Amino acid sequence: MRIKSIHFVMLIPIFLLACVDEYWPNVDRYEQLMVVDGMITDEPGPYEVKLSLTAPANDPSYIPLSGCFVSIVDDLGNTEILKEFEPGTYRTDSNGIRGITGRQYKLIVHRDDERSYETAFETLPLATEIDSIYTEIEYKEDKDLHHELAGLQFYLDSKRAKQDTNYFMWRGEATYHYESDYTIRWYYDGSLEWFHGPDSLYHCWKTYPLNIFFLQSTLALNEPIIKRLPLHYVNTQTRLLSVRYSLLMRQFSLSQRAYAFWETLAEMNTQQGSLYTNQPYQTKGNLVNTTDLSEVVLGYFLVTAVAEKRIFVDRPNNLPFYYPTCSLDEADFEAYGALHWADPVFYPIYAIETNGGRRAVPNQSCVDCRRHGGTINKPDFWIDPW
Amino acid sequence: MRYPVLKGHLLVVIFVFLSSFAFSQQIEYIVPLNLNQQSWSNFVKEVEATTNYRFFYHSDSIVDFQINIASDGLSLEAVLSENLSTQQYYFSIDAEHNVFVSKNQALKAELPPGFIDMTQSYVADSSLTDQTESSKDFLSTTKTYVAKTLVVGSAREGVHISKATVSGYIKNREDGLAVVGATLYIPQLETGTTTDALGFYSLQLPKGKYRLVVNSIDTEEGKYELQVLSNGKLDLLLDKKVYALDEVIIKSERYDNVRGTQMGFEKISTKSIKEIPTIMGERDIIKVALLLPGVQSVGEGASGFNVRGSPADQNLFYINNVPIYNTSHLFGFFSTFPPDAISEFTLYKSNFPAKFGGRLSSIFDITAKDGNKKNFSARGGISPITGKLLVEGPIVKDKSSYLVGVRSTYSNWVLKLIENPEIKNSRAGFADAVANFSIALTPKDRIKILGYYSYDDIKMANHTQFNYENIGTSVTWNHVFKEKHNFELSYIYSNYGFGEENSEFQLEAYKHSYRLKHNEVRAGVTLRPNNDHRIAIGVNSVLYMLDQGEHLPLNSESLIDGVDLGQEKGLESSVYISEDWDISPLFSISAGLRYNFYSYLGPQDVYSYVEGAPKEIENITDTTSYGNNEIIKSYSAPDFRLAAKYIINPNLSVKASFNTLHQYIFMLSNTIALSPTDKWKLSDSHIKPMSGQQYAVGAFTNLAKNKLEFSTEVYYKRVKNLVEYKDGADLLVNEVPEVDVLQGELEAYGIEFMLKKPFGRLNGWVNYTYSKSMVVVDSDIPGNQTNFGKAYPANYDKPHALNLVLNYKFSRRLSISGNLVYATGRPTTYPSAIYYQNGMQVLHYSMRNEYRLPDYFRVDLSINLEGNLLAKKLAHGSWNLSVYNVTGRKNAYSVYFTSENGQVKGYKLSVFGVPIVSLSYNFKLGNYAN
Structure with missing residues (x-):
């Protein structure tokens, strides 16, 4: 039984004199090891397996491992060969193998003539549905501002699992709708033109991965049901919640061994700096060199069942927002007058008009929402509230 | 003949307290003229040789000068008065023909009535x-x-x-x-x-x-x-x-350095450490112990310490025979021993007396102060975080006394000052108390009763709450028979427990409790058949009762199942005999045998595992139930204690010792420092007792007319069945700890050098230690290794350590003290590579403890100002201004790595990364000297 230990980092600031500085030690020894990252699920394929090599810790980069012979085998003896679809990324055929609950799968990798690797067979577990994802307004300390900010804390409830002991991992992806600060009236590309469809660069959608995963087992719980699992937190300091926000959570059912791997990974990568943590240690994955058991191979090939759920959240009313917005100043009006001096590489340059009829060229990110990384194409899954 | 050891200043203070007594005039001694133009020292020699006058003065303070005798027939008094006054010296002569000479102060050579x-x-x-x-x-x-x-x-x-x-x-x-x-x-x-x-x-x-x-x-x-x-x-x-007069910050018994048989030991009185710089104004004997050779800690604020390369749970802390199982307030920032109520402590690092056992690396033996048998007295103090008060006095004058000292944090105002709301909502309080009664039943029989209590109450950011307590008591009857033998019988009780409430994760919000009870009876007799022999014989028996606690849902929203982690019972008994024998004035040996019997007792359900397979839940084959007090497993083993000393010359001796020890209780801890929720656990049928042996050799010398003491010791030690843990073991909620425990070996060796100047205006010490401590946990079973079965440095392995402690007295009222501490950074595990999983950067770590944190360096300073020196005053006060970490060096407490938004970042945490200034005030009833 394991229960996540408490975050003792809290103890340190009790003495208010503690300080934390960014620091990277001088680590002279670097081990280049093989890494696997991939999965087979009960969802339709194709499935991807990525093979790579570790990079030095002080100079991180993704080093794909090309030219391997990769296959997935099931307990009935069926073999699916994966094709290298881009360097280091191997993919099943879209009409190929499909994971089925209760069946066992393993990954086989032939790296070269001497080195072959295999995982043990793992059974594809039973999926459990997500019941609901919801938010609550919470106030949390902002690291930089040193005062509390309002925001939304996301929570997740699962449905009752069909078996007593379940190991879950959640990964997520969020999309948000945001708007420019001004609508465009004119554009300049050597000459000044009327801008048709003033809203067309006004609405954008941006999707980002949560870059964090959540783990919970039902082992210590009195019922195989997850309630109020805290997910991530989004504050009001950015535009994320400014219009409408959507969260897609994927719930993976794992084997005990896979869960232990990811739990260790989480522990090793979210150290708190307190002395009351364990020594970090090496985490081997489930891929093993068949002739040299001592070779350390990292990463995990998951055999997992997936359930997913998407929710939408509108801008919370009655909450103060603190994200920066554009305001016009004299320089913006002067910029309009200087348009014809502009370097053509910046064309088209968008201009706005105030209610009083004055024209200005503000910072282009105030008018072109794409400049914040989003796209003007509404995603297919997007549902507007109206 | 002179008696230069006498200190004139001291006499003043003592004599002013004596009631007046008529000066009795002696038959006049006439100073012969042939002493004219003699040096003062010759003059003294001559007078002492021919008369019954005896001179007392401090040879340092009286510079030699020439005596002038103006005419024949002058009395000694007249000659002295003539000569000494010109030199600014004062003198007095008492009825016993003792002449006291001092600088600056006149002496009243009066003697008490009777x-x-x-x-x-x-x-x-x-x-x-x-x-x-x-x-x-x-x-x-x-x-x-x-x-x-x-x-x-x-x-x-x-x-x-x-x-x-x-x-x-x-x-x-x-x-x-x-x-x-x-x-x-x-x-x-x-x-x-x-x-x-x-x-x-x-x-x-x-x-x-x-x-x-x-x-x-x-x-x-x-x-x-x-x-x-x-x-x-x-x-x-x-x-x-009277320390403030002319010395002393530290004083191990002086002549012990060369003549005592003891080695690997340090004895320090709390009075002598009152000038040492403090953190937040709290004097702390454990922090002082860290300045001694061979004593390390894993970091500032870590609980306990590591002696000669051993883990912190191999130290046994006693206060008047009561073992204290958690010596830390606020998880290690302060110790639970209120310094005012302590008279001294002795740290045994090797050469353990046979009466001690049960831990492998050190015995930290604290003696509580006895109450004043003559008068009521009180003292107290205030520092930025605590207030303290101590009262003492006679119960029956000259026979029995009491002493009660308490210390408590008086508010959480420091926390309230902080902007961070998480901290603002935190609470950190602690308190401790010592009560000591000494009762003389007859001149030969004495009863001592000690009561001890310490308490911590900590709340962190509305979601985690801790409380800790130690309760202890000891009742000791001491009987002297045939004038030279001594019998002692003690009953000892100690109780340690903690509770935790954690609602950080609502889903798993829990409360957790733990308790350890220690009941002990001890009897011993010390026989002194003659001067050359000293024999100690004794028995003791400890009954341990441990409640490994319950892990329960904290509230109705928590979904966890409650778990009862069970009870444990064990009986540890020992008999010992030891003899100190001075074979010749120069050569002595000390030999001891301690035999330990340990039984792990029911009620308990014990699992059996598949032979040869790792102990894992899946490998359980059978469960055996044992009834109450049924013996589940017994271990017994002898401890040998041998020591020898040879005095080469009055200022140089060599000593050697060999010790073996056994330990039947250990801390379930796989964190770098002892964590607040670590639990003591008994050896059982699966987890074998730890055993240790240590060889030590040392040379001890006094230099510069005994003004300096120098010693060096070399040691080598091994620990077998050292308890280690599988990677990632959870020890808080663990129904089957043996599944996560691995047993390995520890090997440590080192050399310690200590130079001490115990007296003088400038006093203090400097020590340097080179040491190494390596752990290996290997097994044929693959899962039963740590670090792939390869040896790795222990977490507290700091090869080079240098401590300098100095105190300088400007005057009786003003002194400054400073510490300088240097140590190699502790070993740590760094990432050796980065890889990607699901698009996120993930760290791959090096071998365990392959790297080291940056070196540790710190300077502390303090200024002590005593109140005025008036003899007649109600109370005396003193101020201490301390600056901890004067240079503000950001010593690394830890370097850690965390993945933020898919990217790995490294951080260095410094606990006291800025100079910490604190001012504390202490007072006591009576004057400076009381």
């Missing part, structure tokens, strides 16, 4: 037993420095014997308290002894005249001329050392 009568008590009785029965509780003289011959016994009694036993008590003149651990030494015979816990000593001497020198850690040295005629009793009163 002085002459009291000396008669030394003329000993004919029947020892009768005499003691009828004597008052304490008979003695106040005449400590007077070189009058003390006669012990009577010539009639001694007619038929050649050797006589001299025994008695050594007490503190001021408060009548026993002087424990005082050393008595006869230079002519190069023999001596020490006083026991009651201040009792016994010496066997051939009949004859001797010089007797008595020293102890917190009294002034006493010198006596002794004439031994037959067996007899000799009680002596020593003057309390």
Whole structure:
């Protein structure tokens, strides 16, 4: 039984004199090891397996491992060969193998003539549905501002699992709708033109991965049901919640061994700096060199069942927002007058008009929402509230 | 003949307290003219040779000069007054023809009433037993420095014997308290002894005249001329050392350095550390211990310490026989021992007396202060975080006393000052108390009762709450028989527990509890058949009752299942015998045997596992149930304790020791420092007791006319069955700890150098240690290794360590102190590579402890200002201004790595990364010297 230990980092600031500085030690020894990252699920394929090599810790980069012979085998003896679809990324055929609950799968990798690797067979577990994802307004300390900010804390409830002991991992992806600060009236590309469809660069959608995963087992719980699992937190300091926000959570059912791997990974990568943590240690994955058991191979090939759920959240009313917005100043009006001096590489340059009829060229990110990384194409899954 | 050891300043202070007594005029001694133009030292020599005058002065403070004798027929008084006044010296002569010379202060050489009568008590009785029965509780003289011959016994009694036993008590003149651990030494015979816990000593001497020198850690040295005629009793009163006058920040018993058999030990009185810089104004004996050679910690704020390369759970802390299982307040920032209530501590690092056992690396033996037997007294203080108060006084004057000291944080205002709301909503409070009663039933029987309590209450950011407590008591009966033997019987109880409430994750919000109870009976006798032998025999038995606790849902929203982690019971018993034997004045040995019996007792359900397979839940084959008190598993083993000392010359000795030890209780802890929720666990049928052995050799020397003490020790030790853990083990909620426990070996060795200047305006010490401590956990079963079965440095392995502690007295009222600490950074595990999983950067770590944190360096300073020196005042105050980490160096407490938004970042955490200034005020009733 394991229960996540408490975050003792809290103890340190009790003495208010503690300080934390960014620091990277001088680590002279670097081990280049093989890494696997991939999965087979009960969802339709194709499935991807990525093979790579570790990079030095002080100079991180993704080093794909090309030219391997990769296959997935099931307990009935069926073999699916994966094709290298881009360097280091191997993919099943879209009409190929499909994971089925209760069946066992393993990954086989032939790296070269001497080195072959295999995982043990793992059974594809039973999926459990997500019941609901919801938010609550919470106030949390902002690291930089040193005062509390309002925001939304996301929570997740699962449905009752069909078996007593379940190991879950959640990964997520969020999309948000945001708007420019001004609508465009004119554009300049050597000459000044009327801008048709003033809203067309006004609405954008941006999707980002949560870059964090959540783990919970039902082992210590009195019922195989997850309630109020805290997910991530989004504050009001950015535009994320400014219009409408959507969260897609994927719930993976794992084997005990896979869960232990990811739990260790989480522990090793979210150290708190307190002395009351364990020594970090090496985490081997489930891929093993068949002739040299001592070779350390990292990463995990998951055999997992997936359930997913998407929710939408509108801008919370009655909450103060603190994200920066554009305001016009004299320089913006002067910029309009200087348009014809502009370097053509910046064309088209968008201009706005105030209610009083004055024209200005503000910072282009105030008018072109794409400049914040989003796209003007509404995603297919997007549902507007109206 | 001169007596340069006497300190004129001290005399002043002592004599002002003596009630006035008429100066008795002596028959005049006329100074002969041939002493004219002699040097002062020759003059003194001459006068002492031809008369019964004796001179007392501090040779350092009287610079030699020429004596002028103006005319014939002058009295000594006249000559001295003529000569000394021109030199700014003062003198006085008492009725015993003792001449006290001092600089700056005049001495009142007055003696208390009844002085002459009291000396008669030394003329000993004919029947020892009768005499003691009828004597008052304490008979003695106040005449400590007077070189009058003390006669012990009577010539009639001694007619038929050649050797006589001299025994008695050594007490503190001021408060009548026993002087424990005082050393008595006869230079002519190069023999001596020490006083026991009651201040009792016994010496066997051939009949004859001797010089007797008595020293102890917190009294002034006493010198006596002794004439031994037959067996007899000799009680002596020593003057309390008045530190602020002219010394002393630290004083291990002086002559022990060369002559004592002990090695690998440090004895420090709390009085002597009062000037050492503090953190937040809290004097802390454990922080002082960290400045001694061979004592390390994993970081600032870490609980406990590591002695000679051993884990922190291999130290046993006693306060008056009560073992303390958690010595930390606020998880390690302060220790649970209120310094005001402690008189001294002794740290044994090797060469353990046979009466101690049960831990492998050190015994930290704390002696609580006895209450003042003469007067009521109180003292107290205030620092930025705590207030403290101590009262003491007689229950029955001169016989029984009490002392009660309490300390408590007085508010959480420091936390409230912080902007961070998480901290603002936090709470950190602690308190501790010591009550000590000493009751004399008869002159030979004494009862001591100690009560001890410590408490912590900590709340973090509305979601985690901790409380800790230690409760302890000991009742000790001490009986002296045949004047020289000593019997002691103790009952000891200690109770440690903690509770935790955690709602950080609502889903799993829990409360958790733990408790350990220690019940012990101990009996021992110390026999002194003669001066050359000292035999100790004893038994003890400890019943451990541990409640590994319950892990329960905290509230109705919590979904966890409650778990009862079960109870444990164990009985640890020992018998021991040891003998200290002075084979010759130069060579002595000490040998001890301690036999340990340990049983792990029911009720308990014990699992069996598949032979040869790793202990895992899946490999459980059978469960055996044991009934209450049924023996589940027994272990027994002898501990051997051997030590030898050889004195090469009066200023140089060599010592060697060999010790084996066994430990039946350990801390379930796989964190770098002991964590607040670590639990003690008993050895059981799966987890074998740890055993250790240590070899040590040392050389001890006194340099520069005993002004400096130098010692060096080399040690080598091994620990078998060291408890380690599988990677990622969860030890808080663990129903089957044996599944996560691995047992390995520890090997440690090192060399320690210590140079100490115990006295003088400038005093202190510097020590350097080179050491190594390696752990290996290997097994044929693949899962039963850590670090792939390869040896790795222990978490507290810091090869180079340098500590400098200095104190300088500008005047009686003003002194400054400083520490300088350097140590190699502790070993740590760094990432050796980065890889990607699901688009996120993930760290791959090096071998365990392959790297080291940056080196540690710190300087602390403090200024102590004493209140005025008026003799008649109600209370005396003193200020201490401390700056911890003056240079503000950001010493790395840890370097850690965390994945933020898919990217790995490294951080260095410094606990006290800025200079920490604190001001504290202490007061006591009475004047400076009290």
